[in-house]
Amino acid sequence: MTPTISTVFTVEKVPSPVGNARKRTHTFDEALQLTGFGRAQVLLVILSGCSIMASLNEAMGMSIILPACRCDLNLDPGEQGMIGGSIFLGIMTSSYFWGYQADTRGRLVVIKYALMAVSVCSVASSFATDFGSLMALRFITGVFISAPAAAVYAYLGEFGTAEKRTQMISYASVMASLGVVYVALIGWWMLSYDWSFVITESIVFKPWRLLFILNTIPGFLAAIAYCFCPESPKFLLTQGRPEEALEVLRTMYRINNKSKGSDGFEVTSLSSDVDSDRKNSNGGRMVDILKSMRDQTVPLFRVPLLVYFFVCCMHSITAFAIYGGLGLWFPQIMNQISSDDSGEGTLICSILEVNKTETAPQFTVCNDNVEKETFIYTIILGTFGASYTFVVSLALGRFSAKTMLAFNTVVAGSAGILLQFVANNYLVAILFCVEIMFAGICVMLVNALAVSLFPTHVRGMAVSLVNMVGRLSCFAASSVIGLLMAQNCPLTFYLLSAVLFVSCGLTFLLK
Numbered sequence: 001m002t003p004t005i006s007t008v009f010t011v012e013k014v015p016s017p018v019g020n021a022r023k024r025t026h027t028f029d030e031a032l033q034l035t036g037f038g039r040a041q042v043l044l045v046i047l048s049g050c051s052i053m054a055s056l057n058e059a060m061g062m063s064i065i066l067p068a069c070r071c072d073l074n075l076d077p078g079e080q081g082m083i084g085g086s087i088f089l090g091i092m093t094s095s096y097f098w099g100y101q102a103d104t105r106g107r108l109v110v111i112k113y114a115l116m117a118v119s120v121c122s123v124a125s126s127f128a129t130d131f132g133s134l135m136a137l138r139f140i141t142g143v144f145i146s147a148p149a150a151a152v153y154a155y156l157g158e159f160g161t162a163e164k165r166t167q168m169i170s171y172a173s174v175m176a177s178l179g180v181v182y183v184a185l186i187g188w189w190m191l192s193y194d195w196s197f198v199i200t201e202s203i204v205f206k207p208w209r210l211l212f213i214l215n216t217i218p219g220f221l222a223a224i225a226y227c228f229c230p231e232s233p234k235f236l237l238t239q240g241r242p243e244e245a246l247e248v249l250r251t252m253y254r255i256n257n258k259s260k261g262s263d264g265f266e267v268t269s270l271s272s273d274v275d276s277d278r279k280n281s282n283g284g285r286m287v288d289i290l291k292s293m294r295d296q297t298v299p300l301f302r303v304p305l306l307v308y309f310f311v312c313c314m315h316s317i318t319a320f321a322i323y324g325g326l327g328l329w330f331p332q333i334m335n336q337i338s339s340d341d342s343g344e345g346t347l348i349c350s351i352l353e354v355n356k357t358e359t360a361p362q363f364t365v366c367n368d369n370v371e372k373e374t375f376i377y378t379i380i381l382g383t384f385g386a387s388y389t390f391v392v393s394l395a396l397g398r399f400s401a402k403t404m405l406a407f408n409t410v411v412a413g414s415a416g417i418l419l420q421f422v423a424n425n426y427l428v429a430i431l432f433c434v435e436i437m438f439a440g441i442c443v444m445l446v447n448a449l450a451v452s453l454f455p456t457h458v459r460g461m462a463v464s465l466v467n468m469v470g471r472l473s474c475f476a477a478s479s480v481i482g483l484l485m486a487q488n489c490p491l492t493f494y495l496l497s498a499v500l501f502v503s504c505g506l507t508f509l510l511k
Contacts, residue, residue: 024268028237031249031267033161038256041159045168047225048156049175051111054219055149056179058118058141059087061215063328064187064378067370068208069134079131081478084328086135088475090142091149092468096297098147099464103296103457106239107155108231114147115223122216126209129202146471148219150447150464157451158234158459159252166401166448170393173444177389177437179218180382186214188375238456242270296461300454304511308453309462311506315405315446316470318503322412322496323440325477327381329485330432334377337425347423349489377429385437392441401452405445406507412438413500416493439500443470449510 026034066080075083102110121141128134153169160168190207198204233252236245246267253265300309337348392404415435422428447463454462484492 025271026267027271028234029161031270034265034267035249035252036256037164040252040255041168044156044159045172047222047229048152049172050218050222051115051148051152052172053175053179053182054115054118054222055145056176057183057215057218058122058145060180061183061211062087062138064183064370065208065211068191072204072206073130073134075131083135083138085475085478086139087142087145088471090139091146091471092475094143094146095150095464095468098151099461100296102151102154102460102464106231107151107235107460108226108229110151111148111155112223112226114144115219117144119216119220119223122212126212127203150467151460153447153451153463154459155232157448158232162452165452167393167396169448169451170389170396170444174386174389174393177382177385180385181379183215184375184378184382187211190214191370234456237270246270296458299458300462305454307509311509312446312450312466313469314506315442315503316466317473318499319439319442319446320470320474321477323436323443324474325481326496327436328478329481330377330381330436334373334429337428347420348428349420381433381436384433385440388437389441401445401449402507402510405442405449406504408438408441408445409500409504413497416497420490420493453510
């Protein structure tokens with residue numbers, strides 16, 4: 001019978017082999033290599049993918065919920081934009097804190113409890129009664145979703161060897177695009193109903209409220225599964241807990257080599273980690289905590305880490321701006337193009353600039369129906385993204401993450417330029433998908449590179465800060481891209497493509 005997560009990841013203590021034949025001290029990388037690659041890593045890839053999916057569900061799910069709830073909550077377009085961006089504000093403001101916690105408290109504890117808190121906030125969001133309450137709850141949701149959104153890359157990466165690490169993260173990231181498909185399908189299904197029942201005078205429960213709960217299910221299930229998983233052995237070693245790290249590695253060996261059990265694992269001791277020069281604060285005084293946070297951050301601003309940190313931040317800013325910013329406008333832009341009556345030969349920018357005074361869709365009558373085109377284009381985008389991410393995962397077995405990062409930025413930038421010279425709606429949709437999803441792949445690749453480039457004791461902080469600046473650009477881009485498209489569409493596409501090409505050039509500064 002196939003073991004469940006709860007059984008395969010229960011760390012059992014096995015007596016160390018006796019005798020002199022096996023008493024050599026191994027480095028962590030050597031020990032991890034000896035555990036083999038198999039079911040343990042596959043299970044962790046699937047679980048980490050669910051965590052990434054949970055992050056996407058909370059962010060992308062609002063693009064489906066907001067049009068459906070705006071009449072009930074009396075939201076104008078500006079308030080909808082603020083609610084949609086509030087989750088990114090929460091992520092930005094808390095990334096530094098969660099990076100510190102992941103590097104000092106542990107990756108697992110941060111991911112597990114943060115996912116549980118996200119589920120609680122999402123359920124609470126389903127009972128929001130007005131603009132203020134919903135925005136506050138989505139901001140708090142963003143605060144908690146920031147933890148697994150970044151820490152999961154460090155956690156998963158530390159269970160894989162250098163050769164397999166990027167590929168593992170890439171396979172897990174397939175779930176991000178599946179999350180886009182998930183929220184679209186669940187939204188299409190639920191919003192096709194018209195039921196409602198009164199809970200209180202101010203709360204009438206409708207299908208859009210249930211969407212909050214349905215969107216958070218993958219994250220909640222992942223949180224439960226993490227309760228039966230071990231902490232990262234690399235983190236345990238840097239914390240001066242080599243015996244615990246060794247027990248985790250033994251368990252991984254047992255799972256990957258079921259026929260041999262744990263007796264065949266020849267590692268009996270681990271050498272001290274070279275990254276273990278961290279300075280943790282075990283005291284409760286605020287001055288100690290602040291000093292510890294400073295010690296986690298300062299190494300990132302020293303050469304060579306400063307160069308790596310700068311390049312990773314630039315890639316994150318570019319990728320998030322296009323994947324999150326342009327991607328948020330994708331369904332509305334495609335709907336506008338599809339409904340245009342100017343004729344088949346009209347270029348995209350001629351359509352988007354028809355009315356330069358409108359920066360967002362204007363509603364004269366409150367209509368909370370979500371058009372089916374919104375779901376269809378979102379599903380296409382997610383399906384294309386999942387398929388391409390899978391292809392990239394396979395390619396990473398032959399090409400480095402740096403090479404793939406440069407390739408994706410060039411293709412995305414080229415697609416952005418070609419968009420301005422294509423009039424066929426189907427080609428426009430394809431080029432949009434290429435630009436958005438190739439840029440989206442860069443989010444995963446830059447996180448995978450960050451896990452490899454930065455030492456263990458600052459890895460969680462580095463990944464969190466890289467994602468923080470990326471989310472900032474995502475929030476800014478989603479706010480201004482609509483305005484820029486209406487005012488000067490060609491310039492917008494040229495600027496987005498230019499920053500992609502600049503990021504490609506910076507890639508070669510990485511080792």
